Amino acid sequence: MSEHSEHIVSAKLYWLIFLSLIVGTVVTAWVATVDLGKYHGIDANTVVALFIATCKASLVVLIFMHVKYTSEKMTKAILLAAIFWLLLLLVLSLTDYSSRYDGSLNPLPSDFTAWLA
């Protein structure tokens, strides 16, 4: 068929991606048991775990879900819009909760009444 422009990924690449995903999973589980310390109050273990998870998710989206090969621009637009929306929700919520006085729901410092006196 002349209109048929579908890309066929090689089996070798699929196996390579599969292997990377398995290695990523094992490394995530192992590295979680090693204390990587804290930097500026941020737990390095969490950052590493989420970084590996994002690499794994990217491999699945790009290769298994064929986003790398698609000629349809709308697919990429929807994907980017969805990720952008998710980051908006998570990052703005976190900056809100992180910047409150005592990190709780209370918008005022706990010794606020002492300030008034």
Added chain:
Amino acid sequence: MEHAEHEARPELRHHFADVEQQRNAASLGMWWFLGTEIMFFGGMFCAYLIYRRWYFEEFAAASRSLSLGIGTFNTTVLICSSLTVAMSVRAAQLGNRKLQVKMLLLTLVFGLSFIGIKGIEWHKKYTEHHIPTFDYNVISGEGSLVKGNEHLLGIDKVENDPVKLRERKVEIQQHTKIFYSLYFALTGMHAIHMIVGVGIFICITWMAHKGRFTPEYHTPLEIAGLYWHFVDIVWIYLFPLLYLIDRKPIS
């Protein structure tokens, strides 16, 4: 010319100009749906993030009660199922019906294994009284989270003050309950997606067995595959967020 294609291709619906347009429309529809799925799971992930910030110690202690070995194993099972889905789409592209059906059957085996293993994990939580209902107890008994986690939970600081100790235990009971509520909501919604996925793939396997997919037309298999991979990605994030909050050796 268009008429000729409609007559030659029974799978081409009359409201599409050609097969390519029909395929793009179906694929786009699935991507839109997956976009709404990100919004759906995103809300729960956000709730998780905020509570994890507030009650980190309790979340870490509760996370340690999940089996790291089973969690890792189940993640690899799900990754295997994603590979077999990708391979079945490839087999359809190449017109290899036998391989296609074989890969789809393997997908069903992996998918059902994942759900089964999840069930075993949930049952363990039930026996430990870790399901947030009336028998919920993380302070004493078999499912005690306090034992071994005294330092992590700050129990050692209030040990000599019975009033403060009691207050802390009530807090631990309440805050770990939030972790387990989120754990069951997230893994439960994920499992429902898996069950729906297995249902879809039973139909797809049957269609593949009947020889409905050719190198020119295999759109149902392709978009069902997109759904399956998405459910896999959700788990790729759930695994570190639920199982690996804090697995560092306790000093």
